[in-house]
Amino acid sequence: MLREGSADNTMASYRSAIQYWAAWHQLRMRRALALPVAVDTVLQFIADHVEHLEGQALVHDLPAEVDAALVSAKVKRRPGPYKLATVRHRLAVLSEAHETRSLPNPCRDRAVQAVLERTRSAYAKRGVRSARKDALTREPLERLLATCDESLAGLRDRALLLFAWASGGRRRSEVVRATMENTRRVAEGYLYTLAYSKTNQEGVARADSHKPVVGRAALALDAWLAAAGITTGPLFRRVRRGGVIGEGLSAEAVRKIVQARAAQAGLEGDYAAHSLRSGFITEAGRQGLPLGETMALSNHASVASVIGYHRAGEALSSRGGRLLDGEPQAAERPRP
Known part of the structure; x- marks a missing residue:
């Protein structure tokens, strides 16, 4: 046990x-x-x-x-x-x-x-810091998506990348556990129910267990599922020679897909599956998504583990870094 x-x-x-x-x-x-x-x-x-x-x-x-x-x-x-x-x-x-x-x-x-x-x-x-995988924020993610063609592998990889990123930065273990049974179709797209995760290993029912897969992510998932003819079981599967759909992907396969697409896109840096998770959180900070909402989507249990990425995104849009970019304003004189 x-x-x-x-x-x-x-x-x-x-x-x-x-x-x-x-x-x-x-x-x-x-x-x-x-x-x-x-x-x-x-x-x-x-x-x-x-x-x-x-x-x-x-x-x-x-x-x-x-x-x-x-x-x-x-x-x-x-x-x-x-x-x-x-x-x-x-x-x-x-x-x-x-x-x-x-x-x-x-x-x-x-x-x-x-x-x-x-x-x-x-x-x-000595200036040695713990190595972190580079974050796939929106711009580099778009470059990865641009490498995905209309083949079965291309449709799968596009759906997988968007699913993992847009649903809150899913861990690769969570991506491979996504199935037709725990991913429900709704009017806006899909709701993925994350019953088990690194921060919820006892499978306790939580209000934030449902992750949205909407917009472009939902359209990409629709296209992949229709082309692959998947109606039950794992969402993301191997594509064998001749377009034969195989078994569900492993967590290691998700890492390899991200790295292969990053290489195809010509991205410089060190990217892996975790780059989707850190990229989502960094982009959320950049676009001003509140930390609480970000954590509800990402399922981080600790503020300490997520705040670094979120603040890194916020730093890029900080007004303090652009104080010299605008015209100086004359200080208002105090009234007598």
Whole structure:
């Protein structure tokens, strides 16, 4: 039940992290991974994977032969240090593994916490920020849509991009769970009922569970469903050779569609499925949509996680940034 009730992406990321810990521990510590892990081992893991200054050069402590072996074992994509966010995720997974077994948790040790705190400060001083996917605001989104022709794949991708963006910036897992059964036709277009999401994992009925798919998004969905002959099951499906409609898309397929369309459109930057979500929120801020209404559509539970994108959009239309663009106005003299 714990596995079934967990998000697929979360389970995959946890599995990947533990596999890496096991491989690193075997190669670096020369023995199999066993819980609880020693504090010194966790500190060595941090030193192996984050960059620190040695003279004028940035280095990390992972031996080259161990690094190469990890890449060869396909538990690491490329040699070199990890991003700080990846190291923190690996530590969070190890911490959870200890907590669920009620074992002494080395990740909560004062020495580990102190090193992580100073590491974050060091990275911040170097100007290193957490990498975010570029946001697909309205202008770049239009360029993606322009690459979608009238073929079955083109109709599907246009409908998918508009559905995900215009319904509030849907997560890719939410896009692939959209079906004919939870997407109801109404006079204005469609209402997609989001019964389960990252912020509503218990499926509690909420007033904001219904997401509008209207205007261009509804027309694009109409065209795709009619051309594909879909009347039940997943909305977005594979298109096989010869125009054969296959099974529902995976979350990974959504990411690949966004990246492929971005490449076709000639967009410079790093785009993925999350770009639709961040793009919607940024554009909402740019066009002055209230934060509360934006969050109701996007299903963000925390203001802290959405405010950055929303304010980024607002900043572009700030009057304060254009104070020198207009004619200066003479100050009104105070009346005697």
